[in-house]
Amino acid sequence: MDNFGGLPASYSGYESADIVILPVPFDKTSSWIKGADKGPDAIINASCNMELYDIETASEVYRRGIYTGPAVLQDDPLEMINQVRSKVAGYLAEGKFVVTLGGEHTVSVGAIQAHVERFDNVSILHLDAHSDRRDEYGGTKYSHACVMARAGEMTDNIVSVGIRSMDSTETASLDRARLFTANEIRKSGTWMQDAVSQLSDNVYITLDLDVFDSSIMPSTGTPEPGGLGWYEVLDLLELAAKNKNIVGFDIVELCPTPNPAPDFLAAKLTYKLLSLIFASPLRVQ
Helix, strand or coil: CCCHHHCCHHHHCCCCCCEEEEEECCCCCCCCCCCHHHHHHHHHHHHCCCCCCECCCCECHHHHCEEECCCCCCCCHHHHHHHHHHHHHHHHHCCCEEEEEECCHHHHHHHHHHHHHHCCCEEEEEECCECCCCCCECCECCCHHHHHHHHCCCCCCEEEEEECECCHHHHHHCCHHHEEEHHHHCCCCCHHHHHHHCCCCEEEEEEEHHHECCCCCCCCCCCCCCCECHHHHHHHHHHHHHHCEEEEEEEECCCCCCCCHHHHHHHHHHHHHHHHHHHCCCCCC
């Protein structure tokens, strides 16, 4: 596996890197299409074909140093969560900005926990097709369908965007002021500002790739029609980066197919979000 961006040693070594990429190829609780464990490798491999100059921010964030860490390899959901938490916490303690690449959405739980423990008053910007607030699914509380229920035990400020699928049992745990469904988004001219205004100063972003419309992101385990477009998501992320301190993020649920375009979308999205964050005057450790 190449490092993220295919960077030379001068920009990919750990000691000098500001940014750490943590791959977590975990896929044990997916309820439909399997293969998200191949997602991190596909993203990293695709990233080696990116241009490293970002047009919108006129920056080259790779010059901050991007280290690709060893993957967390664990079959048990709870053990995986604990290992991710420990790894991320260790990187944060050394002043690194951590990007976790899944794998199914369950990998986010440990990363979120580490960030909530490290930073004060962290809110979560949750981009997803699904609300993921079942308390238990498939006989476990550590399923991809329970991620935001577990996150809700760490912070009561979760803003969910792009939602277009949920079970009736999940409605009771949703804060409607912080829920922006895909159907509501298409009818609103202020949804981005409304969503960002709900967030605290420190923000963690968890981004399930099925938030995108399946016409541009078909490579997910649970595709849903009617999702967001590339520029809608980027505009939201840019607004958040300009107005909040983004402390970390994860990108999850890529389920690769022979079509490499979605892999490249996920890689470009990772690099683009890093570019937006590190170009922000609000960027603090």
